[in-house]
Amino acid sequence: MRNLNKQLLTCAFASLVGVSGLVHAASDLTMYYPVAVGGALTKVVDGMVDKFEAQNPDINVTAIYAGNYNDARVKALAALKSGEPAQLSVMFSIDVHALRNMDAIVAFDDVISTDAERQWLDSFYPALMENGKADGKTWGVPFQRSTIVMYYNKDAFKAAGLDPEQPPTTWEEFINVGQKLVKKDAAGNVERWGAMIPSTGYPYWMFGALTKQNGEVLMNQAGTETYFDNPGVISALEYWQDLGSKHTIMPEGVIEWGTLRQNFLEQKTAIMWHSTGNLTTVKNKANFDFGVAMLPGNKDLGSPTGGGNFYLFKQSSAEEKQDALKLVKFMTSPEQAAHWSKATGYMGVSADAYETDTLRDYVKAFPPALVARDQLMHATAELSTHEAGKVRKYLDDAIQAALTGQESAAEALAGAQAQAKRALKRYK
Amino acid sequence: MSFKFHIFSKISAYLLGFVWILPLLYAFWAAFHPTEYATKFDLFAPLTMDNFVSAWDQAPFLSYMLNTVIITTLILVSQLFVCTLAGYALAREEFRGRNIAFALIMMQLMVMPEVLIVENYQTLAGLSLVDTHLGVGLPYLASAFGIFLLRQTFKTIPQELEDAARVEGLSGLAIIWKVFVPLAFPTYLAYSLVSVSYHWNNFLWPLVVTNTEASRPLTVGMAIFGAPESGVDWSVISAGTLIAIGPLLILFLIFQRRFIQSFMQAGIK
Amino acid sequence: MNKKVNLKAWALMLPALSLLIAFTHWPTLKSVFRSVTWAKSDMAPSQFVGLENYAMMLDDPVFWKVMENNLWYAIGTVPTSIALAIIMALWVNSKMRFTGLLRLAFFTPTILPMITVANIWLFFYSPNIGLFDQLLQMVNIDGPNWLGDPDLALPSLIFMTVWKEAGFFMIFYLAALQLLSVELYEAAKVEGASAWCIFRKITFPLLMPTTLFVLINALLNAFKLVDHLFILTKGGPNNASNLLLYYIYETAFSFLDSYYAATLTVVMLVMLAIIAFVQIFIFDRKIHYR
Numbered sequence: 001m002r003n004l005n006k007q008l009l010t011c012a013f014a015s016l017v018g019v020s021g022l023v024h025a026a027s028d029l030t031m032y033y034p035v036a037v038g039g040a041l042t043k044v045v046d047g048m049v050d051k052f053e054a055q056n057p058d059i060n061v062t063a064i065y066a067g068n069y070n071d072a073r074v075k076a077l078a079a080l081k082s083g084e085p086a087q088l089s090v091m092f093s094i095d096v097h098a099l100r101n102m103d104a105i106v107a108f109d110d111v112i113s114t115d116a117e118r119q120w121l122d123s124f125y126p127a128l129m130e131n132g133k134a135d136g137k138t139w140g141v142p143f144q145r146s147t148i149v150m151y152y153n154k155d156a157f158k159a160a161g162l163d164p165e166q167p168p169t170t171w172e173e174f175i176n177v178g179q180k181l182v183k184k185d186a187a188g189n190v191e192r193w194g195a196m197i198p199s200t201g202y203p204y205w206m207f208g209a210l211t212k213q214n215g216e217v218l219m220n221q222a223g224t225e226t227y228f229d230n231p232g233v234i235s236a237l238e239y240w241q242d243l244g245s246k247h248t249i250m251p252e253g254v255i256e257w258g259t260l261r262q263n264f265l266e267q268k269t270a271i272m273w274h275s276t277g278n279l280t281t282v283k284n285k286a287n288f289d290f291g292v293a294m295l296p297g298n299k300d301l302g303s304p305t306g307g308g309n310f311y312l313f314k315q316s317s318a319e320e321k322q323d324a325l326k327l328v329k330f331m332t333s334p335e336q337a338a339h340w341s342k343a344t345g346y347m348g349v350s351a352d353a354y355e356t357d358t359l360r361d362y363v364k365a366f367p368p369a370l371v372a373r374d375q376l377m378h379a380t381a382e383l384s385t386h387e388a389g390k391v392r393k394y395l396d397d398a399i400q401a402a403l404t405g406q407e408s409a410a411e412a413l414a415g416a417q418a419q420a421k422r423a424l425k426r427y428k
Numbered sequence: 429m430s431f432k433f434h435i436f437s438k439i440s441a442y443l444l445g446f447v448w449i450l451p452l453l454y455a456f457w458a459a460f461h462p463t464e465y466a467t468k469f470d471l472f473a474p475l476t477m478d479n480f481v482s483a484w485d486q487a488p489f490l491s492y493m494l495n496t497v498i499i500t501t502l503i504l505v506s507q508l509f510v511c512t513l514a515g516y517a518l519a520r521e522e523f524r525g526r527n528i529a530f531a532l533i534m535m536q537l538m539v540m541p542e543v544l545i546v547e548n549y550q551t552l553a554g555l556s557l558v559d560t561h562l563g564v565g566l567p568y569l570a571s572a573f574g575i576f577l578l579r580q581t582f583k584t585i586p587q588e589l590e591d592a593a594r595v596e597g598l599s600g601l602a603i604i605w606k607v608f609v610p611l612a613f614p615t616y617l618a619y620s621l622v623s624v625s626y627h628w629n630n631f632l633w634p635l636v637v638t639n640t641e642a643s644r645p646l647t648v649g650m651a652i653f654g655a656p657e658s659g660v661d662w663s664v665i666s667a668g669t670l671i672a673i674g675p676l677l678i679l680f681l682i683f684q685r686r687f688i689q690s691f692m693q694a695g696i697k
Numbered sequence: 698m699n700k701k702v703n704l705k706a707w708a709l710m711l712p713a714l715s716l717l718i719a720f721t722h723w724p725t726l727k728s729v730f731r732s733v734t735w736a737k738s739d740m741a742p743s744q745f746v747g748l749e750n751y752a753m754m755l756d757d758p759v760f761w762k763v764m765e766n767n768l769w770y771a772i773g774t775v776p777t778s779i780a781l782a783i784i785m786a787l788w789v790n791s792k793m794r795f796t797g798l799l800r801l802a803f804f805t806p807t808i809l810p811m812i813t814v815a816n817i818w819l820f821f822y823s824p825n826i827g828l829f830d831q832l833l834q835m836v837n838i839d840g841p842n843w844l845g846d847p848d849l850a851l852p853s854l855i856f857m858t859v860w861k862e863a864g865f866f867m868i869f870y871l872a873a874l875q876l877l878s879v880e881l882y883e884a885a886k887v888e889g890a891s892a893w894c895i896f897r898k899i900t901f902p903l904l905m906p907t908t909l910f911v912l913i914n915a916l917l918n919a920f921k922l923v924d925h926l927f928i929l930t931k932g933g934p935n936n937a938s939n940l941l942l943y944y945i946y947e948t949a950f951s952f953l954d955s956y957y958a959a960t961l962t963v964v965m966l967v968m969l970a971i972i973a974f975v976q977i978f979i980f981d982r983k984i985h986y987r
Binding site for chain 3: 433437438441442444445446448449451452454455458466467509510511513514516517518521522523524526529532533535536538539540541542543544545546547548549550551566567569570572575600625628629631632635636646647648650651662665666668669672673676677680681684687688691692693
């Protein structure tokens with residue numbers, strides 16, 4: 001009897017609300033977002049979210065900016081665990097295995113229904129989809145994505161008698177050009193290095209580029225096996241090592257990720273390899289003529305992709321998932337992706353994004369913005385395995401051990417391979 | 429004692445003093461000059477406030493600062509309250525198990541909450557207090573150091589004063605409030621300054637337990653702001669640093685003597 | 698000692714005890730429990746694995762590296778900061794000019810947040826463009842890559858730690874010095890004792906209780922001061938500057954392995970217990986709390 005009353009009441013209330021003109025109760029979405037690139041980015045995201053809310057007045061989005069990729073993942077998972085709402089998140093593209101192990105995410109294939117949505121899912125650059133796929137399904141949709149590109153100082157090229165429109169395209173050229181670019185003072189101290197490849201922060205990522213260029217991959221797609229001690233991988237690390245120790249176009253030892261851009265802007269190095277995410281800042285701050293080019297290749301051209309994907313959390317109602325999907329579709333739509341790319345330097349995630357007026361005008365005025373896209377043809381997946389944090393650290397440590405001369409490339413990588421194998425044993 | 433030694437000693441003293449203050453001087457230099465001069469020292473470099481403007485624009489310093497103020501206040505108020513009661517009991521009450529209780533409390537001097545981030549985080553998540561001011565404060569609301577300090581001070585207060593108050597009809601909490609607290613005022617001040625500067629600067633636990641601007645204190649905000657993920661602009665970071673340390677630094681410069689005396693006093697005990 | 702008094706005392710202690718038990722004693726016990734269990738993910742139920750995690754730890758080269766580093770970190774920071782603190786205190790307590798300013802300069806690092814000044818130190822240590830390398834450049838030396846060289850990364854951290862804590866310890870010595878009797882010194886001077894002799898025979902022994910107190914604090918700091926690692930080195934290169942507490946953080950919050958993190962925490966607790974033991978059974982006989 002009591003129950004019946006309650007139901008009647010609910011009905012009455014619902015009809016009242018219905019009559020009052022609201023379509024259905026406004027739904028709330030909570031999105032975790034990794035702001036890894038300074039506070040300015042939050043404003044871009046906020047602006048896009050506002051636009052979405054204006055178009056969808058019944059959906060209310062709360063964006064939680066949680067620090068770097070690591071923090072965002074930790075925080076989002078903690079929220080899920082404690083039962084706090086979270087429907088979607090941008091997280092590291094390579095976290096897909098960890099997230100699936102935790103049973104935290106759903107595949108986009110299971111949420112989409114219409115043909116238009118299937119088409120949308122197929123509209124992205126295939127290279128950007130690699131890290132988001134596992135077991136034949138798509139778990140992550142690309143958004144905040146980047147690759148590594150080569151920034152070079154055209155003034156330095158001219159001063160060294162090099163053609164500023166001909167950046168090096170092979171490993172050999174890279175060494176030759178680099179040697180010409182090294183500038184020393186009278187006492188023999190280096191005033192400007194030929195090149196710098198950062199080896200803190202994300203050494204494994206930079207190394208992913210070198211291994212791809214050497215025709216190797218670092219892991220299988222299931223993320224259960226690594227190939228750190230393959231001969232081609234070892235020789236890629238030896239090449240990196242030699243840039244500093246043998247060819248001396250780069251300082252020996254470890255090069256700091258965080259201060260590299262400043263080094264480039266201060267002309268302490270003529271070339272740097274860095275994320276496309278730096279493009280806008282370099283453009284604004286460089287007081288010399290600079291160029292952007294694809295990374296040089298050896299057996300192959302290439303760079304790993306990097307950055308963050310959208311994920312949908314499992315722990316949410318069917319309607320929430322649809323609303324979250326709507327938000328993801330909006331954020332990755334060509335118009336928004338183009339706006340995002342222009343504002344940040346990250347890539348436009350689909351071919352259509354580069355067909356929009358926004359990006360077409362932008363790249364016409366600033367062609368370097370196209371390099372990252374052109375390089376996508378040669379791009380490969382970023383290192384992504386189960387126990388990703390540990391496996392990444394093993395490789396990072398090995399790279400640093402080799403670059404600082406503590407161990408040979410072969411020793412260091414054999415050690416990392418053994419450790420990774422042990423960590424992955426439970427997932428075979 | 430040779431004259432030479434004196435001169436040498438003096439010069440090294442001033443030199444070391446200069447080295448010690450250098451990071452702060454540099455922060456001022458970089459913050460007030462354009463980026464080009466961050467690594468070039470030129471006496472005639474133009475001055476600018478732009479770095480402060482862009483730092484202020486890039487990070488929500490106001491909320492960070494507010495969070496820091498709320499968190500340190502919350503912790504301090506609770507510590508003063510909790511430690512007063514426990515300090516009084518340990519100093520003035522005879523009871524079985526007092527030594528054991530005291531030893532248990534003193535354990536926190538060694539096992540600081542920083543060490544237990546893994547478990548304390550799980551506890552906080554279980555209580556749904558992650559990313560709240562209370563969550564940042566909880567592990568610090570009781571302080572062994574504060575209890576110890578107040579216990580030592582309360583012990584020195586003559587029994588006659590307490591007896592007199594009792595004769596006047598005061599009892600229990602009223603005695604603590606009317607007799608002990610006022611007499612221990614210097615200790616409270618000393619402890620408060622130590623506590624505030626500790627929690628204003630605390631980083632690891634707030635990093636673990638905060639997610640958003642809603643609770644993130646200055647230190648964690650600065651770590652994210654200065655995170656080298658996409659390269660560092662020294663000048664803006666320096667400006668941000670000065671904004672972050674500004675309030676405490678100004679307080680310190682004004683009440684310098686008091687500050688240093690407080691730390692001394694807290695240390696002697 | 699009647700029952701009523703008892704109740705009142707415990708009631709007064711209740712807030713403090715319950716908070717401390719909840720956030721110090723209980724998590725300490727839980728760390729021990731967690732260190733003998735394991736689960737595939739945080740969402741799955743955990744199972745008892747005995748000492749498996751400890752076996753893994755003994756097999757983990759990074760663990761041994763951080764223990765070694767922690768030892769060097771302690772050896773590098775503790776005596777240096779204590780010696781500097783004594784010298785600073787003597788200077789500030791002397792009759793030279795500008796002692797007020799000196800005291801201010803030495804003490805200022807204490808109230809600055811480690812994490813924010815680390816950003817400034819990052820610049821100091823930065824290769825080529827950094828302040829230290831620029832200074833070396835002036836005398837025509839190619840400065841090293843301070844934080845990028847495995848032999849220099851930890852010493853660089855140690856230097857910054859000493860900078861941060863020496864002024865703090867100075868305060869305790871200063872307080873002690875001001876309590877020393879003037880007559881003693883007058884007498885010594887009349888006897889014609891040299892400054893070094895006075896220091897060695899009178900000042901230093903009288904400062905002993907302070908030294909022991911500072912020593913314990915410096916030792917504790919050697920285990921818990923890791924804030925600057927987050928900015929300066931992140932434990933690198935190749936763990937050359939990784940410390941136990943930072944490794945615990947990494948394991949728990951980057952590798953999401955709270956079981957192994959708990960195992961490492963237990964090791965940390967054992968280290969702290971040893972320091973406590975030293976303090977209680979060796980030093981406390983010599984230091985008298987009033």
